[in-house]
Amino acid sequence: LAMTGTAKKMQPSGKQLNQFELNFLDSCRKIGFSDETIIRSQSYANQIVKQIMPYAKKDRYNRISNYPRYTPLNTEGSWYPTPPAFFSPVEPYFNTVRPFFIDSAKAFRSVPPVPYSKEKNSPFFKLLTGVYTDGGSGLTAETKEIAAFWDCNPFALKNEGHLLIGLKKISPGAHWIGITGIACQKAKVDFSKTLQIYTVVATGLTDSFISCWDEKYRSNRIRPETAVRNLIDPNWKPMLQTPPFPEYMSGHSHISSTTATILTYFFGDNFSYKDDVENKYGLKSRKFKSFNKAAEEAAISRYYGGIHFKDGIENGVKVGVKIGEYIVNELQANKIKPLK
Structure with a gap:
């Protein structure tokens, strides 16, 4: 109730949660909750919402719409919108949002990306030919499955005649929220601890995205699809559709490493599980x-999908781990313990 109450106030589409909330309350009554308990719960949830909203209003996200429209740089090697829809860049000012754990978006910076070059013996061109091959003719059934499983592109489209139809997919962050739920269920974590773990994961994901987006729009690096078409093969298409924002660093690499570090703290290393998050979207566990x-x-998976260079992936992992480790240190300092 606190979640839906907060979301209804923050999201433009918040009213759509009204029916969800009614259905939830009906399910509570069916499993034995009394009307008195439900009323008390609603009152307590409203108190939480009143605490959260003033804090949320100061996170600076509501200022983003006031910034000038972002225009791609007209320089060689810089990011430019990609097919099929040539979307405008997503959240170019997300680095201005207040993080939860880290001090600022600039607290964890990566080394710069390999410099753009047309020279065939340059480090950049070697990265380019690598993704052109391994994300193209070098794909196997296994690497295709891996790329598809972690695609998580809510902006993906398919051609239907002269129309572009949106495909239903979850985001990378939502995938890891799903994994968190799988782990909590498998470990039979109690309700209070489950809420705590979800909260740490969600806020950790946010900080990791803020940090990554700071680098993306500082580096403004060209995507493999654009570079391959300009320098190698004008007809090349990566297996995955290229998301609408600069390449460096890989967001999925960044946030996955942060979240894995947090979950490893709570559940321990070598916690095996079956990921069925993508089943509802037609993919195998x-x-x-x-x-x-x-x-x-x-x-x-982003390399196999043809949407990231190797250094964008590897450095995304490094920074993501550092943020995860920082968050774990904060948890320990505040006596938030892992599962026994």
Whole structure:
């Protein structure tokens, strides 16, 4: 109730949660909750909402719409919108939002990306030919499955004649929220601890995205799809549709590493599980021996999908881990303990 009450005030589409809330209360009555308990719960939830909203209003997200429209840089090697829809860049000012754990978006910076170059013996061109091959003709059934499983692109489209139809997919963050739920259910975590773990994961994801987006729009690096078409093969298409924002660093690599570090703290390393989050979107489950193994696969999936360079992935992992470790240190300092 606190979640829906907050979301109804923060989201433009918040009213759509009214029916969800009614259905939830009906389910509570069916399993034995009395009207008195429900009324008390609603009152307590409203108190939580009143505490959260003033804090949320100061996070600076509501100022983003006041910034000038972002225009891609007209310089060689810089990001430019990609097909099929050539979307405007997503959240170019997200680095201005207040984080939860880290001090600022600039607290964890990466080394710069490999410099753009047209020279065929340059480090950049080697990165480019690598993703062109491994994200193209070098794909196997296994690497295709990995790329599809971790695609998580809510902006994906498909062509239907002269129309572009949106595909129903979850975001990378939502995928890891789903994994958190799977882990809590498998470990039979009680309600209070489950809420705590979800909260840490959600706020950790946010901080990781803020940090990553700070780098994306500082580096403004060209996507493999654009560079390959300009320098190697004008007809090349990566397996995955390229998301509408700069390449460096890989967001999925970044946030997956942060979240895996947090979940490993709570559940321990070598916590095996079956990830069925993507079943409802027509993809098979995948089994993992640990959260870190899952994060490694999520990271390399962007290379197989043809949407990221190797250095964008590898450095995304490094910074994501550092943020995760920082958050774990904060948890320990505040005596938030892992599961026994």
